[in-house]
Amino acid sequence: xxxxxxxxxxxxxxxxxxxxxxxxxxxxxxxxxxxxxxxxxxxxxxxxxxxxxxxxxxxxxxxxxxxxxxxxxxxxxxxxxxxxxxxxxxxxxxxxxxxxxxxxxxxxxxxxxxxxxxxxxxxxxxxxxxxxxxxxxxxxxxxxxxxxxxxxxxxxxxxxxxxxxxxxxxxxxxxxxxxxxxxxxxxxxxxxxxxxxxxxxxxxxxxxxxxxxxxxxxxxxxxxxxxxxxxxxxxxxxxxxxxxxxxxxxxxxxxxxxxxxxxxxxxxxxxxxxxxxxxxxxxxxxxxxxxxxxxxxxxxxxxxxxxxxxxxxxxxxxxxxxx
Numbered sequence: 001x002x003x004x005x006x007x008x009x010x011x012x013x014x015x016x017x018x019x020x021x022x023x024x025x026x027x028x029x030x031x032x033x034x035x036x037x038x039x040x041x042x043x044x045x046x047x048x049x050x051x052x053x054x055x056x057x058x059x060x061x062x063x064x065x066x067x068x069x070x071x072x073x074x075x076x077x078x079x080x081x082x083x084x085x086x087x088x089x090x091x092x093x094x095x096x097x098x099x100x101x102x103x104x105x106x107x108x109x110x111x112x113x114x115x116x117x118x119x120x121x122x123x124x125x126x127x128x129x130x131x132x133x134x135x136x137x138x139x140x141x142x143x144x145x146x147x148x149x150x151x152x153x154x155x156x157x158x159x160x161x162x163x164x165x166x167x168x169x170x171x172x173x174x175x176x177x178x179x180x181x182x183x184x185x186x187x188x189x190x191x192x193x194x195x196x197x198x199x200x201x202x203x204x205x206x207x208x209x210x211x212x213x214x215x216x217x218x219x220x221x222x223x224x225x226x227x228x229x230x231x232x233x234x235x236x237x238x239x240x241x242x243x244x245x246x247x248x249x250x251x252x253x254x255x256x257x258x259x260x261x262x263x264x265x266x267x268x269x270x271x272x273x274x275x276x277x278x279x280x281x282x283x284x285x286x287x288x289x290x291x292x293x294x295x296x297x298x299x300x301x302x303x304x305x306x307x308x309x310x311x312x313x314x315x316x317x318x319x320x321x322x323x
Contacts, residue, residue: 035282038322039069039098039291041260049086056093059294062304064314068323069144071098071259071291076115077105079128082135087143098192098259098291100146101132103173104157112157117169120158121176129180137186146259147177149194150221152203160203171210178214193252194219194259197244205244209251217288218252220244221260227267228299234268237277245286255288262293262301271308278316290322 042059044051049072060066070090074080087097103125104115119125136143151170154161160170174193181189193215195205209215222240225232241258248256258281263273281287294302303313316322 035320035322036287037068037096037289038065038317039071039095039289040067040294041071041291042067042294043072052086053089059303062310062314063317065317065322066093066095068095069098069289069291070095071100073100073102075106076101076103076125076128077107079131082132082139084135084139087139087141091141096142096144098144098146100149102156102158103148110155110157110159110162112163115157116163117158117160117165117173120173121169123176126180129177130184133181133184133186133189136181136189137184140188142188142190144190144192144217146192146194146219147174149219149259150196151208152195152198152205154201154203160208167207170208174210175214178210190216192217192219192257192259194221194257195244195248196220197222197240198247205247205251212252212254215252215254217257218248218254219257219259220248222258223261223293223301224263224268224273225266225299226264228264237273237280245284249286256286257289257291258287259289259291260293261290264299264301265305265309266299269308270306271312274303274309274312275316278312278320278322282320282322 040059042052042055043049044055056067056070070093072083072086074083083099087099090097103120104112114124136145148156148158148170150156151159153159157163157165158170158173159165160167178191191214193209195208196202197220198205220241222244224235224237224240226234245256261277263270263277278290281290292301292303296302296305304310
C-alpha cells in the first residue's frame with residue numbers, strides 16, 4: 001500500500017467482505033522450528049525518511065524483534081533512482097531490502113497514458129530502467145524488487161483493466177523490464193511477483209503470471225478492512241488469503257511472501273486476528289515471509305493500534321520463533 005495512494009484500496013472494501021471461510025493449516029503446537037521471516041513497512045511519520053531509523057528502533061522495541069525484511073516504495077514518476085542509501089541502511093540493520101517499484105506518477109491515479117504497459121514494453125522507459133538496474137547491480141547485495149504489484153486490481157495504470165491496457169500486456173512488460181536487468185548482469189536483484197488477494201471482478205491471476213522462470217518469489221497482499229467501510233465486514237485470515245494462496249500455489253512452486261498485511265480494529269478483535277494469523281502462517285511451509293503494513297492511513301494498521309494488538313504481536317513473534 002503505497003504511502004502516496006491514500007485511497008486506492010477503498011474499492012476493495014466492498015468486495016473483500018463477502019468471501020466464505022476456506023481452510024488453511026490450523027494453528028498447531030508442531031509449528032516449524034523456525035517460522036517465516038517477519039518484515040514490516042515502517043514509514044517515517046512525515047514520509048520523508050529522515051526519521052526512519054528512529055521509527056524502526058521504536059517499532060523494534062514495541063514488537064520485541066527487529067524486522068528481517070524492510071519494505072518501502074519507489075515510483076517511476078520523476079525517474080526516482082535506485083534507493084541505494086536506504087537499502088544500505090536496511091542491510092546494516094540485518095534486514096533484506098524489499099522495494100515496491102511502481103511505474104506511474106503516484107499523484108495522477110490509474111489513467112496515465114504515459115505509463116501504459118505497451119509503452120513500457122516498447123522501450124519508452126528503457127533508459128531509466130537501465131540506469132536503475134545498473135545502480136542496483138552496483139549496490140552488489142541482495143535486493144528484493146516488487147515490480148508493479150497488485151496488477152490484478154483496477155486502481156493502477158499497470159492494471160490490464162484500465163489505462164488502455166490489454167490482456168497479456170502485463171506479462172510482456174514484466175519480461176521486458178526484467179530482461180534489461182538480466183542483460184546487464186544484475187543478478188543480486190530478486191524479482192517478487194505480487195497480486196492483491198482475489199476479489200469479485202479482479203483479473204484472473206493465470207494470465208498475469210510470467211512463469212517461475214521469470215520470478216524468484218511470489219507474493220500476495222491482503223487486508224482485513226473489518227467494518228471500516230459500510231460495505232465491508234470483518235474477515236478471518238483464512239477468509240482473506242486462503243483462496244488466493246491456493247491459486248498461487250497452483251501457478252508457482254516458488255516461496256511465497258505475504259508482502260502487505262494489515263488489520264483494522266473496526267468490527268472485531270484485532271488481537272485475536274493477529275494471533276490466528278501468525279499461528280497459521282507458522283505452520284504453512286510455503287510461506288517464507290510475512291510483511292506487516294505498519295502505517296496509520298485509511299485506518300490504524302499499526303501493531304500499536306491498541307495495547308491488546310501489540311501484546312498479540314510480541315507474544316506471537318516470541319513464541320512462534322519468527323525470524
